[in-house]
Amino acid sequence: RVQDLAMRQVTGEAFQVMTARRAWERLLCLPWLFVLSIALAGETMYIESESLLAFDGRLRTGTAFLGNQGLVQGVARGMMTGQGLFTTTLEGHGELAILSEGNAIGLEVTGNTPIFVDPDAYLGHKGNLESKVVVDVNWKSFLGQTSGESFQIKFTGNGTVYIQPSER
Numbered sequence: 001r002v003q004d005l006a007m008r009q010v011t012g013e014a015f016q017v018m019t020a021r022r023a024w025e026r027l028l029c030l031p032w033l034f035v036l037s038i039a040l041a042g043e044t045m046y047i048e049s050e051s052l053l054a055f056d057g058r059l060r061t062g063t064a065f066l067g068n069q070g071l072v073q074g075v076a077r078g079m080m081t082g083q084g085l086f087t088t089t090l091e092g093h094g095e096l097a098i099l100s101e102g103n104a105i106g107l108e109v110t111g112n113t114p115i116f117v118d119p120d121a122y123l124g125h126k127g128n129l130e131s132k133v134v135v136d137v138n139w140k141s142f143l144g145q146t147s148g149e150s151f152q153i154k155f156t157g158n159g160t161v162y163i164q165p166s167e168r
Helices: 002-011 071-081 139-143
Strands: 034-047 052-055 060-065 086-100 105-109 115-117 122-135 151-163
Touching: 086 122, 105 115
Parallel strands: none
Antiparallel strands: 034 086, 034 122, 052 086, 060 086, 105 151, 115 151, 122 151
16 A cells, blocks of 8 residues: 555565565575564554564554653653664464564463563564563763663563564
């Protein structure tokens, strides 16, 4: 749709699409990247366009504003991850393939168990999740006595968060 294309160009979530008529059996990419296939069953996947390799033609694409947790939260998340206030969405019934540096890991989030993710390892998420930037800065941070992971994204709700073992 022209409206979706215009929105992706304005938000920086643009990606080029090549149409294939046959179902994929193998996906090949650069040797240091791994491919993970994810099935959606009426869900929405939030994924950065740079991590998206392929998707089923039955899925609808869109763009979501990540500032919905508050403009300050959205800007902070964008600055930490190098991603903007917007992300690509895919929704419906079908499959998609994402790229990661190392084997991607899907972490299940339930209402009672929040997940904390390094922003540089985050690939995407699906399900009914809310995200919030969490800052853990104390006097040890200023003395250089911490691991350096002072900023994390906290996910709560029910769904799956996908991460990669390396940082961007």
